[in-house]
Amino acid sequence: MKKILCLVLIGVLSSVAVRAEVPMDEKQALIDLYYSTNGASWKASWDLETPCNTWYGVKVVNDKIIEIDLFHNNLSGTLPMSIGKLVHLKKLNLAFNAISGKLPTGLGLLKELRVLKLEMNRFKGPLPNTIGMMAKLEELSIFNNFISGSIPETIGGLKNLKVLNLSSNNLKGTIPKSLGDLTKLESLGLFENGLDGNIPNEMGNLSKLKELVLANNQLGGEIPKEFGQLASLEIFQIQNNNFNSFKNLGMMETKGMLVFDYDKEDAQFDFKDINFSKTRMADTKFEDVED
Template sequence: MKKILPILAIILVAGQLVFANVSSKERSALLDLYNDTNGAEWVNKWDLSAPVTEWYGVKVIDGHVVEINLFRNNLSGVIPKSIKKLKNLSHLNLAFNNLAGEFPKELSDLEQLKVLKLEMNRLKGVIPDEIGSLKNLEELSLFNNFLNGSIPESIGDIKNLKVLNLSSNNLKGEIPESLGNLTMLKSLGLFENTLEGSIPSTLGNLAQLKELVLANNNLGGEIPKEFGQLASLEILQIQNNKFNSYKSLEMMNTKQFLVFDYDKEDVRLDFKDMDFSKTRMADTKFEEDRDN
């Protein structure tokens, strides 16, 4: 027995040296991600016998995994629930893959996240209300998935958010007024969903907004007069909706616009300092077969 103990100690120490760059808990979470997303078929595979610091797309600082970037790496399967163990993760980019299954609410436990990019996958289900707990998030990109339900009001609690893109999903209901709390927001994309109701006037609070894309929904009513406050706006796309009045657009100084699309050719508005060479009027419906 006395001889066995030193041998076990040597094995234990050796194991700690090999994987000393991260804790066993964090390494286990990474292994779950590898196995649950068919790591053997990845474009850039992980050498599981090597230190975690050498794994493709993984960044480690002070013994903690802080970044995972597996963009366009042929991931398939589901995002494991154990990903919540990566408590120091600040960047997660799994975009342009073939991930399926429900949007994992466990991602909401990653309170250090600044960037969450899951666009161009096949995720379904609702965006959980818990998403609002990601107070440090600056970019949330979920476009082109199969997410349904409504946009959570809690997203308005993510005050540091600069980019929010939920376009090309199956989201329904109204645009939450709480999005007007995102005063750091520079880009808001809600294109191609089935959103309805009026645009909330609170969006006029987004003074830093440069890009607003609401096209291809079922939005109605009038354009809020508060849009006149969006002095930084460069891209505005609101075509293919059901608005009954565009009169408030006259309040906008549109000479700085790079893109300005709406779909009422017979509307005659007195725009302030409009440079029509920089704008375009949408005269055709946008159609896309997302299964192709």
């Protein structure tokens, strides 16, 4: 009798397991993404008649969509607002495609997201204020797009952020003071925008920062003396701006620097600990490039 009951129980559990699937609203969000970005033209497309855990670049764990990686997959069109329904998503990589339009405010609903990679697309318009709601985000990369407007103060809500790259866009205005709240930040790239005004002193709080690239903007004033607190820096590039004073550069620890670039023709300092032959122009990294 016990054996029969066990067999029945196993059968019931197996039946439940077979029926278990991704919630319909999450699956619909994927379908919306497919149609909104011309899925039929992707390099690796989806068969919408099959279970979504078999779709290219989609990772499902415990019936939850936790990852979408469609890097370099010929996506075009726009991102749907329903992207915010993917509430269990931890990684979204849509880099190196041709997606255009504005970033949907629904991105802010992705509270579990750790990695958001949208670089090398054609996004335009402002960064949504909701971007600061993704409190678990560790990497945010949107370089080489057409993002305009200012960097929202709400970006200071990304307290777990380690990598922020907004280089090569059309951003204007000042660097928000709230960037100084991102105390886990290790890499900050704002290269080649139209940012102006003074660098906020609060950026001296970024003690874990290894890479700071602010070159090719319209930043002015003097270098904050608080930059002397950035003891972990290995790459520092501020050339091609409108600074009127470089005196506080002398307060920076340069012994561990690999790259140290500023407008040397305008100011000369005796940095005995740095080999300027290693310095280079600011560039934008392409970590995802396939061999």
